[in-house]
Amino acid sequence: MHSLNEKEKKLYQLIKNDPYSSQQELANALGLSRPSIANMISDLIKKGFILGKAYVLNESEQVFCIGGANVDRKFHAKKKLQLGTSNPIHSEQSAGGVARNIAENLGRIGMDATLLTAAGTDTEWSFIEKASSPYMNLDYVASFIDESTGSYTAVLDANGDLTFALADMDVYERITPEFIRQHASVMSQAKCLVADLNIPQNTLEMLCEFAGNHAIPIVLVTVSAPKMDRMPTNLKHVTWLITNKEETEAYFKKALTTRADWENAVNEWLQLGISNVVVTNGNQGAMLGNHAEGIRFAASGEPKRIADVTGAGDAFSSAVIFAWLEGKSLEDIGKAGIANATKTLESTFTVRQNLTEAQLQKDMEELQ
Numbered sequence: 001m002h003s004l005n006e007k008e009k010k011l012y013q014l015i016k017n018d019p020y021s022s023q024q025e026l027a028n029a030l031g032l033s034r035p036s037i038a039n040m041i042s043d044l045i046k047k048g049f050i051l052g053k054a055y056v057l058n059e060s061e062q063v064f065c066i067g068g069a070n071v072d073r074k075f076h077a078k079k080k081l082q083l084g085t086s087n088p089i090h091s092e093q094s095a096g097g098v099a100r101n102i103a104e105n106l107g108r109i110g111m112d113a114t115l116l117t118a119a120g121t122d123t124e125w126s127f128i129e130k131a132s133s134p135y136m137n138l139d140y141v142a143s144f145i146d147e148s149t150g151s152y153t154a155v156l157d158a159n160g161d162l163t164f165a166l167a168d169m170d171v172y173e174r175i176t177p178e179f180i181r182q183h184a185s186v187m188s189q190a191k192c193l194v195a196d197l198n199i200p201q202n203t204l205e206m207l208c209e210f211a212g213n214h215a216i217p218i219v220l221v222t223v224s225a226p227k228m229d230r231m232p233t234n235l236k237h238v239t240w241l242i243t244n245k246e247e248t249e250a251y252f253k254k255a256l257t258t259r260a261d262w263e264n265a266v267n268e269w270l271q272l273g274i275s276n277v278v279v280t281n282g283n284q285g286a287m288l289g290n291h292a293e294g295i296r297f298a299a300s301g302e303p304k305r306i307a308d309v310t311g312a313g314d315a316f317s318s319a320v321i322f323a324w325l326e327g328k329s330l331e332d333i334g335k336a337g338i339a340n341a342t343k344t345l346e347s348t349f350t351v352r353q354n355l356t357e358a359q360l361q362k363d364m365e366e367l368q
Contacts, residue, residue, distance in 0.1 A: 107135030298334030
């Protein structure tokens with residue numbers, strides 16, 4: 001068997017003393033996050049120290065996030081960009097992807113998040129894995145030797161504006177209905193499913209049916225206007241749709257030019273059978289609705305400064321999901337989303353580093 005590091009030795013002894021300890025109890029004892037404990041237990045199993053006969057993981061509190069996990073790269077031009085020649089730049093790299101970003105936000109808030117995605121067996125995935133493992137369970141990630149891990153590369157001009165971007169997302173086509181069926185037993189015990197539209201339409205269709213058959217809430221998070229053609233044809237099992245104005249315009253094939261158009265679009269989504277809908281509109285705020293509470297407007301926040309827009313939308317989605325799972329009203333759900341998005345705009349990180357449940361509550365109170 002492999003050797004153990006100091007943290008693994010302490011965890012092993014705790015489990016040996018009480019094989020029925022919960023992951024949260026172990027996390028509290030060691031001063032670590034619950035997702036970190038889950039990953040350490042997985043390593044102990046792989047190393048042969050735990051056989052799994054007494055220690056049974058309870059997946060009933062898991063939020064399964066299904067979709068993109070990318071390496072995000074930004075190339076910042078130092079001078080005016082010129083075609084056909086070498087341009088001096090400075091670059092940065094971070095872990096991204098809608099489903100992954102949402103999982104990290106939820107993990108930092110304190111929820112049990114599990115990521116289901118497809119990746120290559122390359123250094124890019126190793127980078128994502130290292131950045132993600134403290135905040136989410138990665139046991140169900142599928143690795144493919146013949147695929148490249150998803151990546152998004154943005155080239156920004158000297159003013160910081162996007163010149164063009166390159167997206168390599170083919171690996172997510174491997175998130176097939178069969179891939180989902182392989183994990184059906186653990187997913188059937190989930191607290192909630194969250195899926196982004198990076199994955200194929202037939203997989204999204206299957207996930208919605210699966211959620212309906214098992215009475216599990218499912219949240220769909222849109223990613224871009226061109227991918228709105230991946231929306232499932234039957235939306236009656238969808239608990240939440242989190243989308244924006246441009247994506248809604250692409251789906252309904254009409255412009256939303258007035259506030260009344262925006263509000264009517266929420267109603268149109270609801271008429272398709274979705275239980276709860278939010279349509280964001282950048283710095284104009286967000287419109288939320290359901291049949292019980294009607295339509296509610298959430299005004300945008302006022303960031304002290306905008307350090308980076310990357311991840312703000314995923315921060316909004318995460319806080320909406322968290323607040324809803326906590327049983328909050330539409331008004332408070334909107335405030336939670338706006339607060340997390342606003343504070344993320346002020347951060348240079350895709351997922352802000354100071355995010356906790358207590359900090360999110362404090363940020364919401366500042367919006368009063």
